[in-house]
Amino acid sequence: MNSQTTSTVPVALTIAGSDSGGGAGIQADLRTFAFHCVHGTSAITCVTAQNTLGVMRVDPIPPEAVVAQIRAVYEDIGVQAVKTGMLINKEIITAVAEQVEALQIQNLVVDPVMVSRTGAQLLDNDAVNTLRHLLIPKAAIVTPNRYEAQILSSLPINSLDDMRAAAQMIHRNVRAKAVLVKGGGMQGNLRGVDIWFDGHKMETLTTKHVETKNSHGTGCTLSAAIAAHLALGSDLITAVRQAKEYVTSALSYALDIGKGQGPVGHFFPLLNK
Numbered sequence: 001m002n003s004q005t006t007s008t009v010p011v012a013l014t015i016a017g018s019d020s021g022g023g024a025g026i027q028a029d030l031r032t033f034a035f036h037c038v039h040g041t042s043a044i045t046c047v048t049a050q051n052t053l054g055v056m057r058v059d060p061i062p063p064e065a066v067v068a069q070i071r072a073v074y075e076d077i078g079v080q081a082v083k084t085g086m087l088i089n090k091e092i093i094t095a096v097a098e099q100v101e102a103l104q105i106q107n108l109v110v111d112p113v114m115v116s117r118t119g120a121q122l123l124d125n126d127a128v129n130t131l132r133h134l135l136i137p138k139a140a141i142v143t144p145n146r147y148e149a150q151i152l153s154s155l156p157i158n159s160l161d162d163m164r165a166a167a168q169m170i171h172r173n174v175r176a177k178a179v180l181v182k183g184g185g186m187q188g189n190l191r192g193v194d195i196w197f198d199g200h201k202m203e204t205l206t207t208k209h210v211e212t213k214n215s216h217g218t219g220c221t222l223s224a225a226i227a228a229h230l231a232l233g234s235d236l237i238t239a240v241r242q243a244k245e246y247v248t249s250a251l252s253y254a255l256d257i258g259k260g261q262g263p264v265g266h267f268f269p270l271l272n273k
């Protein structure tokens with residue numbers, strides 16, 4: 001068989017934690033990149049022992065090792081878009097922010113991961129301000145869930161209007177260029193509704209609500225899909241819309257594996273055949 005090589009494939013980088021259960025983190029990100037025909041590269045920030053029931057252990061990677069992974073990818077392969085996920089501590093956030101500056105990373109999607117769906121702390125308490133001051137202002141977009149948006153805006157969120165106020169606050173006070181406040185942690189039908197604000201336009205992005213307990217990894221999948229679409233050339237709001245459609249499909253084909261909250265599924269094209 002003749003081999004076919006391609007030198008023009010878009011490349012995305014995920015800077016995130018490893019999830020041994022394969023539902024979130026690096027594993028979800030690389031699957032999402034692959035689904036979009038984007039070559040996925042990675043810089044692992046920590047190793048979690050994790051499954052559908054919870055997070056049993058977290059081992060951070062030394063910041064120098066995170067930097068070495070980023071530089072190895074950049075200096076040889078080149079990258080069109082980057083996403084960050086679980087960054088765990090202020091030393092790693094500082095090191096990543098320095099690389100964003102040094103490498104002039106533009107298409108940066110920051111998912112400000114703080115707590116897992118199962119309630120485990122994924123970011124040190126003293127690291128929130130580092131994330132707020134050093135990394136979020138450098139991002140093209142930040143994608144907080146309800147809990148993270150409350151922390152970043154210091155506002156309670158119980159309604160759509162609260163989500164809008166938080167998005168405005170995060171834009172103004174945290175100097176995020178664009179904000180997507182995600183509704184997965186809200187009640188009822190609001191779980192499929194996200195708020196977009198870029199300082200000019202406030203938009204309510206709605207997809208159908210999917211009823212499932214298996215939603216582990218939705219946030220990781222969404223931010224990875226935004227990065228994938230940016231790498232493919234979409235503008236930011238289009239990338240967000242496309243990514244949201246992808247997450248809705250992934251939720252519709254979520255995997256009922258393990259004894260707890262299973263992961264969103266990425267096999268829908270195969271299952272549809």
Ligand SMILES: Nc1ncnc2c1ncn2[C@@H]1O[C@H](COP(=O)(O)OP(=O)(O)OP(=O)(O)O)[C@@H](O)[C@H]1O
Pocket residue numbers: 024115116117144145146182183184185191192193194207208209210211212215216217218219220221222244247248251
């Ligand atoms: N039940 C649902 N039906 C439809 N869309 C949903 C549902 N739950 C979450 N979403 C969508 O999934 C995306 C991720 O939102 P969510 O608020 O769950 O993020 P997250 O808490 O960071 O996710 P996770 O921590 O599980 O990775 C958003 O676009 C949100 O609207």
Ligand SMILES: Cc1ncc(COP(=O)(O)O)c(N)n1
Pocket residue numbers: 016017018019024025026048050085086113115116117118122215216217218219220
């Ligand atoms: C390595 C890693 N990154 C991110 C999450 C958040 O995802 P979720 O809120 O679905 O648990 C996680 N649990 N583990």
